[in-house]
Amino acid sequence: xxxxxxxxxxxxxxxxxxxxxxxxxxxxxxxxxxxxxxxxxxxxxxxxxxxxxxxxxxxxxxxxxxxxxxxxxxxxxxxxxxxxxxxxxxxxxxxxxxxxxxxxxxxxxxxxxxxxxxxxxxxxxxxxxxxxxxxxxxxxxxxxxxxxx
Numbered sequence: 367x368x369x370x371x372x373x374x375x376x377x378x379x380x381x382x383x384x385x386x387x388x389x390x391x392x393x394x395x396x397x398x399x400x401x402x403x404x405x406x407x408x409x410x411x412x413x414x415x416x417x418x419x420x421x422x423x424x425x426x427x428x429x430x431x432x433x434x435x436x437x438x439x440x441x442x443x444x445x446x447x448x449x450x451x452x453x454x455x456x457x458x459x460x461x462x463x464x465x466x467x468x469x470x471x472x473x474x475x476x477x478x479x480x481x482x483x484x485x486x487x488x489x490x491x492x493x494x495x496x497x498x499x500x501x502x503x504x505x506x507x508x509x510x511x512x513x514x515x
Contacts, residue, residue, distance in 0.1 A: 375496065375503060375504070376503075376504045379439065382446065382494060384434065386429045386433065386446060389472035389473055393419070394424065400422075400423065401418075403467075403470025404418055406470070407456050407460055408463075426449070436506045437507050439503060447494035447495060453471070454488070457487070461484075465479065466478060471483070
C-alpha cells in the first residue's frame with residue numbers, strides 16, 4: 367500500500383480531520399442535546415450518557431486536530447477507525463430495533479440512522495485504514511520510530 371501518492375494521503379488526512387473537528391463542534395457547544403441523542407439509542411446505562419457527551423466530542427476534536435496538523439497520525443487514525451466501528455454498531459442496532467432517531471453525529475442536522483449513514487461511516491473507515499497503513503507521509507510530526515514498527 368506504499369504506492370499511493372503521499373499528497374493524496376495528505377488530502378485524505380485533511381478531509382477526515384476536518385470531518386472530525388466539524389462533528390465535534392456542535393457537540394462541544396451543546397452537550398445536553400448530544401446526551402439526549404446518545405440516550406435515544408437505548409444502549410448506554412442511565413446517567414453514563416452525560417459523561418460520554420462531555421468526553422467524546424473533545425476526543426473527536428483531538429483526533430481531527432491530530433490528523434490535520436500531523437501529530438500522532440497512527441494513534442489518531444486507529445482511534446478514529448475504532449470510533450467509526452462503534453458508531454456503525456450503534457446505528458446498526460438502532461436500525462435492527464426499528465428506531466427512527468437522529469444519528470447524533472453532528473455532520474448534518476436531523477440526519478436519521480439508516481443505510482446511507484452506515485455507508486458514509488464505512489467510507490470514513492476506509493480513509494482511516496489507508497492513513498494508518500501507508501508509511502510515506504507528508505507533513506507528519508512525531509512519527510513512529512523504527513523501534514515501534
